[in-house]
Amino acid sequence: MESVIKNSYPVTGMSCASCAGSVENILKAQDGVVNAQVNFASASVLVEYQSSEVSAEALKTALNGVGFDLMIEDDQDDVRQKLERQKIGELNELKSHVIQSSIFTFPIMIIAMFYMDLPYANWIMLGLSVPVIFIYGRRFFISAYQQVKIHKTNMDTLVSLSTGIAFIFSLFNTLFPEYWTHKGLEAHVYYEAATAIITFILLGKFLEEKAKLNTSSAIKKLIGMQPKTVIKVAQDGSEQQIPIKNVMKGDLLLVKPGEKIPVDGRVQDGSSFVDESMISGEPVPVEAVAGHAVFAGTINQKGSFRFVAEKVGSETVLSQIIKMVQEAQGSKAPVQKLVDKIAGIFVPIVIGIAIFTSIVWLIFGGEEAGTMAMLASITVLIIACPCALGLATPTAIMVGVGRGAENNILIKDAESLELAHKINALVLDKTGTITEGKPVVTDVIWLSDKEEEVTLKQILYSIEKRSEHPLAGAVINKLENEKIEAVEIDGFESITGRGVSATVNNVSYFVGNQALLKEQYASLSEGLKTKINALQDNAKTVIYFTDNKQVLALFAITDKIKDTSKQAIHTLREQGIDVYMLTGDNEQTAKVVADQVDILHYKANMMPDEKAKFVEELQKKGLIVGMVGDGINDSHALAQADVSIAMGKGSDIAIDVAKIALITSDLNLIPKALRLSKQTVRTVKQNLFWAFIYNLIGIPLAAGVLYAFNGFMLNPMLAAAAMAFSSVSVVSNSLRLKWQSIN
Amino acid sequence: METVLKFKTSINCGSCVAKVSPRLNDSNFIESWDVDTKNPDKILTVHLNAANPDASSDAVQALIKGTGFSIESC
Numbered sequence: 001m002e003s004v005i006k007n008s009y010p011v012t013g014m015s016c017a018s019c020a021g022s023v024e025n026i027l028k029a030q031d032g033v034v035n036a037q038v039n040f041a042s043a044s045v046l047v048e049y050q051s052s053e054v055s056a057e058a059l060k061t062a063l064n065g066v067g068f069d070l071m072i073e074d075d076q077d078d079v080r081q082k083l084e085r086q087k088i089g090e091l092n093e094l095k096s097h098v099i100q101s102s103i104f105t106f107p108i109m110i111i112a113m114f115y116m117d118l119p120y121a122n123w124i125m126l127g128l129s130v131p132v133i134f135i136y137g138r139r140f141f142i143s144a145y146q147q148v149k150i151h152k153t154n155m156d157t158l159v160s161l162s163t164g165i166a167f168i169f170s171l172f173n174t175l176f177p178e179y180w181t182h183k184g185l186e187a188h189v190y191y192e193a194a195t196a197i198i199t200f201i202l203l204g205k206f207l208e209e210k211a212k213l214n215t216s217s218a219i220k221k222l223i224g225m226q227p228k229t230v231i232k233v234a235q236d237g238s239e240q241q242i243p244i245k246n247v248m249k250g251d252l253l254l255v256k257p258g259e260k261i262p263v264d265g266r267v268q269d270g271s272s273f274v275d276e277s278m279i280s281g282e283p284v285p286v287e288a289v290a291g292h293a294v295f296a297g298t299i300n301q302k303g304s305f306r307f308v309a310e311k312v313g314s315e316t317v318l319s320q321i322i323k324m325v326q327e328a329q330g331s332k333a334p335v336q337k338l339v340d341k342i343a344g345i346f347v348p349i350v351i352g353i354a355i356f357t358s359i360v361w362l363i364f365g366g367e368e369a370g371t372m373a374m375l376a377s378i379t380v381l382i383i384a385c386p387c388a389l390g391l392a393t394p395t396a397i398m399v400g401v402g403r404g405a406e407n408n409i410l411i412k413d414a415e416s417l418e419l420a421h422k423i424n425a426l427v428l429d430k431t432g433t434i435t436e437g438k439p440v441v442t443d444v445i446w447l448s449d450k451e452e453e454v455t456l457k458q459i460l461y462s463i464e465k466r467s468e469h470p471l472a473g474a475v476i477n478k479l480e481n482e483k484i485e486a487v488e489i490d491g492f493e494s495i496t497g498r499g500v501s502a503t504v505n506n507v508s509y510f511v512g513n514q515a516l517l518k519e520q521y522a523s524l525s526e527g528l529k530t531k532i533n534a535l536q537d538n539a540k541t542v543i544y545f546t547d548n549k550q551v552l553a554l555f556a557i558t559d560k561i562k563d564t565s566k567q568a569i570h571t572l573r574e575q576g577i578d579v580y581m582l583t584g585d586n587e588q589t590a591k592v593v594a595d596q597v598d599i600l601h602y603k604a605n606m607m608p609d610e611k612a613k614f615v616e617e618l619q620k621k622g623l624i625v626g627m628v629g630d631g632i633n634d635s636h637a638l639a640q641a642d643v644s645i646a647m648g649k650g651s652d653i654a655i656d657v658a659k660i661a662l663i664t665s666d667l668n669l670i671p672k673a674l675r676l677s678k679q680t681v682r683t684v685k686q687n688l689f690w691a692f693i694y695n696l697i698g699i700p701l702a703a704g705v706l707y708a709f710n711g712f713m714l715n716p717m718l719a720a721a722a723m724a725f726s727s728v729s730v731v732s733n734s735l736r737l738k739w740q741s742i743n
Numbered sequence: 744m745e746t747v748l749k750f751k752t753s754i755n756c757g758s759c760v761a762k763v764s765p766r767l768n769d770s771n772f773i774e775s776w777d778v779d780t781k782n783p784d785k786i787l788t789v790h791l792n793a794a795n796p797d798a799s800s801d802a803v804q805a806l807i808k809g810t811g812f813s814i815e816s817c
Contacts, residue, residue, distance in 0.1 A: 013762075018755030022762065022811030030810070066810045067762040 003249060004034060006316060009056070011038065013068040023068050030054055030062055045070070055609055072594075078657075087209075094206045101136040103203055104128045105127065105195040108718075112192035122174040125191040133167050137198040145601075155345035161351070162381035166194040166716070169374055188371055193716040197382055200717070207731070225609075226297060230262040231255075233306055234311040247312050256304045260297060263309045264316045267292045273471045274298050321410060332417055335393055335684055342389065347372045350384040350699075357703040375716065376704045382436055383698035383719040392687035395734035400680035403738060408663035409673045416659035418684075420643050420677035423626040426572060426670070427616045427637070429611075430583035430590065432630035433557040433647050434569075434667070439474040443556035444530070444541060453612030454484075456552055458678045460545050462486040463511055467494065471543060474557045496607075499543070508548045514586065515605075517544045517551070524551060536588035539596070566597045568667035573598070575671065578623070582614060611637035628670060629658075645670060671723025675742045685735050687730045694726040746791040748800055751784040753813040763810050770806060772798035784817065 014020050020038040023045060025140050027036035037046045047059065048082065060070040108125045111118060120123070141164070143156040170189035177187035231254040232242050239254060247253065253269065255261055261274065273285035276298045285301050288294055294307055297318040313319065335644050356378040361373035372694025397414045404411045411417050431437050446453055461479040464472040465486060491503040498519070499512015510516055517524075524532070532542050532554065541557040572579055581602040583590050590604035603614060611629075618625045627634070627641030635657045638644035646658035647665045662669045702719055706712040754760060760778050767776050772795035779786045787807070791798040800816055807814040 013758070018753045018759050018812065019762070021753060021813070022759070025808075025813070026811035029808075067765075738814070 003051050005049055005051045005056075006046070006315070007056070008044050008046045010044050011063070011068055012071065012250055014038070019068070022066065023063060026062055026066060026068075027059060030059060031273045033059070091206070091209050094202065094209060097136045097200045098199065098206050101132050101195070101199045103197045104132045105192075108195050111191045112189075122170075122177075122189050122191075126174050128173065129167065129191040129195045132195040132198055133163065136202060137163060140198070142202070153351070157347055158350060158381045158384060159197065161354075162716070163194045163197050164376040165374060166190040166197075166378050167724060170194065179216075189371055190375070190716070192379065193375075196717040197720040200708055200720035204727045207724070207728050224485050227260040227262045245313070247309055249309055249312055251309045253309055254304060254306050255294075255300045257300060257302050259300050261294050261300060261307075263296050263313075264311035264398060265294055265306050265307040265309045266605075266626070267294060267307045270303065272303035272305050273301045282686055314387040319431055321405075335418060346384070346389070348367075350381065353384075353699060353703065354378075354380040361704065372713075373705070374636070375713065376702060379714050379716045379719045380699055380703035383714070383723055384695055385701045388691035388694070388723075388730045389688070391727060391730045391734075392691050393684050396680055396683040396687055396729050396737060399734050399737040400676060400683070403742070404660075404673065404676055407669070407672060407676070407742065409669055409676065410661040410663060411673075412661070414658045416643050417677050417680055418663055419556065419624065420626070420660070420674050421681055422624045423577060423674060425578045425580065425623040426626045426628065427580045427582055427611075427615055427618070427641065428667075429627075429629035429637075430593055430600075430632050431559060434565045434593060434599075435561050437559065437630065437665075439471050439541070439557045439559040441474045441478040441555050442558050443535060443554075444478070445528075445554040446552070447550070447554075448552045456545070457482070457484045458487045459502075459504050460511065460553070462489045462504075463492065463500060463509060466492045466502070467500045467511070469500075471541065471557050472500075475511075475543070475555055478555075509552075510548075511543060511548045513541075513543060517546065528554075533588070535587060537592065539589050539592035541585055541589050561593060561596055562665070562667065564666050564668050568670060569597050569599060570667070571671045572674075575674065577674075580614075580618075582611050584608075608634070608636050612640040613638045626670075628667075630665070672742045679737055679740055679742065683734055686733050689695070690729045690733060691726060694722050698722055744817060746793045746798070748789045748803060749792060749817055750787045750789070750800075750803065750807070750814050751817045752778065752779045752787045752807060752815075754780065754785050754787060754807075759812065763807060763812065766792055766806050770802075771795060772802060786817070787814065 011023055014023060024036050024038045027033055027045065027047055028048075032050040034048040034050065035046075036048070038044075047056075049056075049059070056072040058071070060072050063070050063735055067109055105128075108128050111121050111125055115121060137160075140156045140159040144153075144160040147153055147157055165641070167190075170191050173187040173189050180187040182479065226244070228244055229241050230244050230247055232240050233252040233254050234240060247263055253262065253265070257272070257273075267288050267290050268292055271287065271289045274288045274294060276283045276295065286292075288300075293310075295318065296311075298315040311317075314323065356375040357380050358377040361376055362369050365372045393414075397417060401411050401414070404417075428434055431439075446456075448456055457479055461476065461484045464475045465488070487504065489502040489504050491501075491508075493501050495501060495512065495516065498516040498694045499510060501508060501510045501512075502511070522616060528551075535542055535556040538558070540558045541555065543555050544551055545553040546556070551628070569579055578601065579599050581594050581597075581599045583593075583602070583604055584606055585604055587604040590602050592601075594602040603610075606614070611634065612626075615625050615627055619640075619642070624643070625641050626643040626645060627637050628645045628647065629635075630647035638646065643660065644658040645660045645662060647662055660673060663674070698714070698719060701714045703710070704713055754763060757780070760780065764780075767773055767789075767806045772792050774790040775785065776789045779788070787803075789803050791803075804814050804816070
């Protein structure tokens with residue numbers, strides 16, 4: 001069997017973009033490989049290959065030959081679980097480090113505070129602090145060293161500088177106290193500061209990691225919807241339980257009551273009711289009978305059925321959703337780039353301030369100048385740690401995107417989430433967005449002779465069957481109900497924005513709108529025109545069936561407005577957003593629909609590129625434009641808009657182009673999405689406040705500005721605690737977003 | 744007798760060099776080789792063993808292409 005497999009595998013051994021290119025070239029050079037695309041950032045490759053010519057094992061061998069490796073043994077689920085287990089393992093290790101570190105630190109603090117006169121106090125403290133610095137604090141020194149090697153600094157630089165200086169200074173004073181005592185000074189040690197800083201920062205890191213694990217719970221929920229095994233029906237009818245990763249396209253699978261549907265496919269036999277609420281949002285189970293499409297992750301309620309797998313692995317709708325959410329959570333919002341920049345220059349500035357502080361103390365510090373200078377600069381280094389700054393945006397975005405996913409709003413990149421609340425003009429497509437997009441024929445007027453009618457119906461049916469226009473579906477349904485059969489047609493042609501034409505027995509036939517009618521010079525009687533106007537006044541779209549001489553029939557088609565549209569548009573307008581409706585439909589229909597849902601601005605007879613131009617015009621007026629659509633014809637306008645929203649059940653292209661996709665087709669999700677955006681942005685801003693406020697207040701205190709007035713010096717331990725608390729406040733503030741209502 | 748050939752390549756970093764090393768080291772027509780990763784063109788210099796009948800510029804290029812990196816003579 002000829003089948004092209006498209007799969008993504010993790011690759012190891014790539015350390016630069018050239019390595020990535022090399023992997024891509026090697027894979028592409030293998031026989032049977034259609035395409036290979038390496039994502040260097042995620043260390044994975046997307047390979048498309050003919051399973052009949054080459055196997056994943058062969059690809060792995062080819063890469064092994066040059067020192068790279070393709071991880072094919074594990075399917076994606078296992079990789080994710082492994083990563084998760086690894087994360088939990090790391091978290092547990094961190095936890096035990098925090099506990100052990102505190103066990104050593106606690107007696108040091110007690111001695112430093114109450115029992116300084118204990119014999120050999122300094123030596124005892126030195127002994128206790130060695131494991132804290134060299135075992136539990138080792139990670140900071142290693143990381144700082146690695147940063148120095150590439151001429152960079154980060155928060156670990158600050159931690160290792162401050163604790164390192166405090167420890168070495170104390171060590172010196174323990175070994176050579178006479179250096180100070182000869183000068184009549186006391187040889188102070190700061191083991192308690194060095195160890196407490198490490199313990200507090202470890203604790204902060206632990207709390208932060210724990211919170212981060214929580215933020216991705218939305219993804220976990222989605223992944224939990226994928227079953228692990230599936231029952232495959234062999235050709236002889238025997239049933240066998242196989243792992244889901246072994247399911248191939250075309251396999252016949254059995255689903256029993258209460259089971260989750262493993263992959264996307266089409267029902268072959270049997271019937272049941274399927275709960276599709278995770279994909280469609282509709283609470284009512286859908287009847288699944290032969291020919292009906294079923295989706296991975298939805299739940300079979302009663303009855304069992306067999307279905308043929310059509311999309312497996314990463315191609316299923318559920319996998320696409322998971323992938324989108326994951327990518328969005330990893331994407332960077334524009335504000336994050338600013339934060340990155342600040343963080344990049346922040347550390348050198350802090351080191352500068354610390355040096356300046358110590359110089360000032362050395363000059364004006366009087367008797368204890370040396371000690372005070374060191375203490376003050378250490379405290380500055382500790383309190384300034386910008387780790388909370390680094391967490392401010394990503395945690396909020398992660399929670400925001402996850403929150404969206406729980407509410408059937410899929411946000412594909414962080415930028416849209418940041419921008420959406422600024423929208424002040426929203427452009428809505430009519431069909432499928434405001435209306436249900438399921439047109440039905442309400443009136444039919446035949447103008448031809450009765451005896452010809454059946455033949456003409458057959459011709460019309462055959463032409464419409466070839467058309468992809470949504471209105472054609474309505475005509476087909478109508479004719480199918482009359483049990484009309486198809487005939488041979490030639491020269492089928494689609495006339496964009498007008499309709500379709502075809503030839504039967506050397507006669508040209510056309511099906512289309514009024515524009516097409518005018519082009520074909522077919523004229524209408526006055527009586528008919530009145531009828532047509534009456535139909536259009538009721539928001540019905542009239543399409544014409546003509547040959548090259550005369551009009552043969554008229555069909556009035558209507559598309560019901562969704563129950564929720566009016567409410568949603570009302571809410572949007574209340575939020576101060578200008579709502580526009582665009583449609584390819586005629587003026588009358590557009591007006592009636594606009595009136596019914598209270599839209600003030602609408603444009604009818606719009607071609608696809610005109611929709612995009614309209615969006616551009618609004619943008620030129622300085623408006624931030626959101627575009628909502630569902631069809632291929634909207635994709636141009638979606639791409640043009642600042643924030644693009646695709647309606648669920650829309651065409652794949654529209655969902656592909658749009659940055660936000662609504663899983664259900666309820667317009668009420670749009671105000672929700674905008675509110676979510678507002679809350680997320682507000683959270684980011686609050687986070688930045690929390691990240692900066694500690695620094696702004698803490699740095700001058702740490703430098704000792706108050707000392708001159710009231711002798712206050714910030715204790716380095718308190719500084720470490722404040723710093724850890726800053727990260728914790730940022731993460732908990734982001735988590736708060738989880739519980740906020742967006743209704 | 745030795746012949747020295749120079750090629751522009753995409754052998755970019757230490758890890759890339761590690762990937763091509765086994766192939767270059769194992770070939771019996773190359774006496775010695777070196778990649779200048781600091782040069783923007785990542786120049787690969789090869790000392791060929793001219794006594795070996797297989798030794799040619801094409802043979803070196805085929806060897807590197809087999810590892811997926813790009814190569815052209817300069």
